[in-house]
Amino acid sequence: MPNPVVTCRDVSRVYEGDGVPVHALRGVDFELEAGEWVSVAGPSGSGKSTLLHVIGGLDQPTEGTVTVDNVEVTALSEAQLSDLRLHKIGFVFQAYNLIPVLSALENVEFIMQLQGVAGGERRQRAIDALDALGLADLADRRPGEMSGGQQQRVAIARAIVTNPVLLLADEPSANLDTATTEELLDVLRRLNRERGVTILTATHDPMVMSYTTRQVNLRDGHVVAP
Amino acid sequence: MTETALPLPATGSGTRAGAVFVVVAWRNLWRHRLRTWLAAGGVGFAILLVGVMVAFQDGIYGPWIENATSLSVGHMQVQHPGYFDDPKISHALAGGSSLVREIEEIPGVVGATGRAEAFALVSVGERSYGGLVMGVDAEREAAMFTLASYLREGEYLPRGDSAYLGSSLATNLGVELGDEIVALGSGKEGGVAALVLNVDGIFESGRADLDRTILQAPVEAVQSAFELGDSLHSVVLKIDDPERAEVLKPTVEARVPADARVLDWNELLPELKQGIRLDAISGQMMAALLIAVVAMSVVNSFIMTVFERTREFGMLIAIGMRPNAIVGMLTIEAACVWVLGAAIGIAACVAVVLPLNIVGVNMGQIVEGVDDFYAQLMVPDALRPQLSAGALLLAPGIMLAGTLLAALVPALRVRRMHPVEALREEE
Numbered sequence: 001m002p003n004p005v006v007t008c009r010d011v012s013r014v015y016e017g018d019g020v021p022v023h024a025l026r027g028v029d030f031e032l033e034a035g036e037w038v039s040v041a042g043p044s045g046s047g048k049s050t051l052l053h054v055i056g057g058l059d060q061p062t063e064g065t066v067t068v069d070n071v072e073v074t075a076l077s078e079a080q081l082s083d084l085r086l087h088k089i090g091f092v093f094q095a096y097n098l099i100p101v102l103s104a105l106e107n108v109e110f111i112m113q114l115q116g117v118a119g120g121e122r123r124q125r126a127i128d129a130l131d132a133l134g135l136a137d138l139a140d141r142r143p144g145e146m147s148g149g150q151q152q153r154v155a156i157a158r159a160i161v162t163n164p165v166l167l168l169a170d171e172p173s174a175n176l177d178t179a180t181t182e183e184l185l186d187v188l189r190r191l192n193r194e195r196g197v198t199i200l201t202a203t204h205d206p207m208v209m210s211y212t213t214r215q216v217n218l219r220d221g222h223v224v225a226p
Numbered sequence: 227m228t229e230t231a232l233p234l235p236a237t238g239s240g241t242r243a244g245a246v247f248v249v250v251a252w253r254n255l256w257r258h259r260l261r262t263w264l265a266a267g268g269v270g271f272a273i274l275l276v277g278v279m280v281a282f283q284d285g286i287y288g289p290w291i292e293n294a295t296s297l298s299v300g301h302m303q304v305q306h307p308g309y310f311d312d313p314k315i316s317h318a319l320a321g322g323s324s325l326v327r328e329i330e331e332i333p334g335v336v337g338a339t340g341r342a343e344a345f346a347l348v349s350v351g352e353r354s355y356g357g358l359v360m361g362v363d364a365e366r367e368a369a370m371f372t373l374a375s376y377l378r379e380g381e382y383l384p385r386g387d388s389a390y391l392g393s394s395l396a397t398n399l400g401v402e403l404g405d406e407i408v409a410l411g412s413g414k415e416g417g418v419a420a421l422v423l424n425v426d427g428i429f430e431s432g433r434a435d436l437d438r439t440i441l442q443a444p445v446e447a448v449q450s451a452f453e454l455g456d457s458l459h460s461v462v463l464k465i466d467d468p469e470r471a472e473v474l475k476p477t478v479e480a481r482v483p484a485d486a487r488v489l490d491w492n493e494l495l496p497e498l499k500q501g502i503r504l505d506a507i508s509g510q511m512m513a514a515l516l517i518a519v520v521a522m523s524v525v526n527s528f529i530m531t532v533f534e535r536t537r538e539f540g541m542l543i544a545i546g547m548r549p550n551a552i553v554g555m556l557t558i559e560a561a562c563v564w565v566l567g568a569a570i571g572i573a574a575c576v577a578v579v580l581p582l583n584i585v586g587v588n589m590g591q592i593v594e595g596v597d598d599f600y601a602q603l604m605v606p607d608a609l610r611p612q613l614s615a616g617a618l619l620l621a622p623g624i625m626l627a628g629t630l631l632a633a634l635v636p637a638l639r640v641r642r643m644h645p646v647e648a649l650r651e652e653e
């Protein structure tokens with residue numbers, strides 16, 4: 001039986017807010033198999049984003065262990081976490097978060113430049129990624145010259161161009177209208193089904209949940225039954 | 227503790243990423259054009275001011291030294307070891323003529339002449355004034371020093387019994403050209419020395435101390451009257467580069483008798499050395515203040531940059547860029563600001579210095595009465611800034627360090643940035 005891409009064991013995250021401890025996650029056990037597209041659902045403050053941040057190595061759990069592709073994230077240094085994020089995890093953010101001074105193509109290339117991928121290969125892979133997301137005609141446009149949906153697709157192209165083992169998408173549809181959200185979800189579904197990209201999405205949007213293969217519900221930091 | 231390597235593909239060379247950092251940095255500058263131009267303008271202005279100041283210093287120090295030393299002191303003097311501190315007539319060097327010839331042969335020495343000096347009472351009739359009788363080789367002296375050129379009336383030592391004296395001394399004595407004067411003093415052997423001379427020339431140097439006390443006469447006459455034989459009190463040298471006097475000094479010391487002392491102009495004219503040092507220090511202080519003010523503006527600019535782009539930096543950390551690489555990218559932005567500023571500053575510096583070098587700046591025309599003050603300090607009349615490598619490179623070099631350091635202070639905040647909190651920042 002293959003190892004899960006993500007394993008969370010008894011993960012807790014407590015923040016110190018004005019001297020009062022805030023329990024964002026309380027003993028979460030969670031697994032994500034390769035090829036799955038799982039949505040972590042729940043109301044605001046339920047711990048969805050915190051779980052994604054902990055799995056993505058952006059935040060450290062107060063207790064418990066997190067493993068991504070057989071690497072124990074909770075045991076890594078800051079530098080090792082940077083390398084893990086660069087090579088194994090793709091991020092899609094709610095606010096797109098592209099580099100505003102780079103074109104769509106350059107934004108997609110940027111992450112490969114951090115990896116040290118050579119120029120020719122880098123350019124071709126970036127073009128292919130944009131093409132796969134229907135953005136070939138917008139390659140030279142900067143983020144400010146694109147719609148929200150187009151920017152989010154560029155962000156997805158940037159996230160998948162490195163062939164990560166895991167794509168983390170935190171509220172990817174939050175700033176998009178319904179039609180654009182549907183287009184975006186179609187793109188993610190295609191990536192998941194045709195390329196086998198493993199996706200973990202934090203959302204409270206029912207449309208997003210309807211696209212995913214499995215749903216994990218969080219409430220007050222606990223995983224609860226649907 | 228050694229970190230265990232992750233089973234990850236090797237990260238490529240920094241060069242590939244470095245190229246895109248430069249692109250990102252350069253384009254980021256133009257997101258806030260006014261701020262960039264203000265920061266670069268500040269850097270350029272500092273480079274202009276410091277560059278022009280250094281150009282003036284480079285342009286003035288050489289002529290200042292030359293002006294001060296060419297009157298009569300020279301670039302170096304070889305003396306009896308005790309003469310400088312205690313100028314007694316007995317503190318003389320034997321074999322003066324051969325010593326002058328020996329010194330002339332030293333590479334770097336462009337001229338040498340001997341002097342025999344004695345303090346004497348200069349008298350005409352009932353009037354007597356103390357003065358320094360300076361026995362000189364008229365031909366060499368006129369060729370090497372400018373005191374002969376300050377001739378107000380008469381001729382410069384045309385005969386073996388000529389006297390060439392300062393205008394104030396002449397006035398005090400009440401003498402005119404053709405009058406006879408007597409210099410009375412003690413000979414080297416203790417006898418009374420009397421030297422009868424004819425006033426053949428009167429000079430007016432503008433230096434009150436010289437005009438009031440100096441009396442030049444042919445060296446042979448002074449040596450004879452003061453029982454000096456062939457002895458000299460000093461051999462005065464001019465060298466090819468006065469600013470290298472301290473470097474050449476050991477060579478001269480090696481060629482003169484062991485009991486002779488070599489003094490360069492720094493020792494002979496300590497007030498000149500102190501004046502240059504004081505001017506340089508005040509310039510350095512002004513430059514440091516200016517650079518500090520500009521650096522503060524760069525710090526301010528980069529604080530704004532880091533503050534405004536917190537979410538962008540959070541995203542970069544999230545996708546795997548190391549905080550130090552972001553600091554590096556911001557440092558490149560600072561370097562780009564410097565490149566703009568340096569281009570502005572150097573171009574402006576050249577545009578200001580070149581014309582001033584040609585026309586010169588006569589401070590007497592700008593500040594009334596400053597000529598006399600400058601004459602006392604032996605500063606040249608016209609200041610001509612010099613476009614030297616120091617003027618063009620020193621200020622940009624200091625500003626590069628200042629700009630990078632100023633940008634680094636706020637940029638280091640990125641190292642403490644928590645990506646989750648940074649991603650929540652409003653743009």
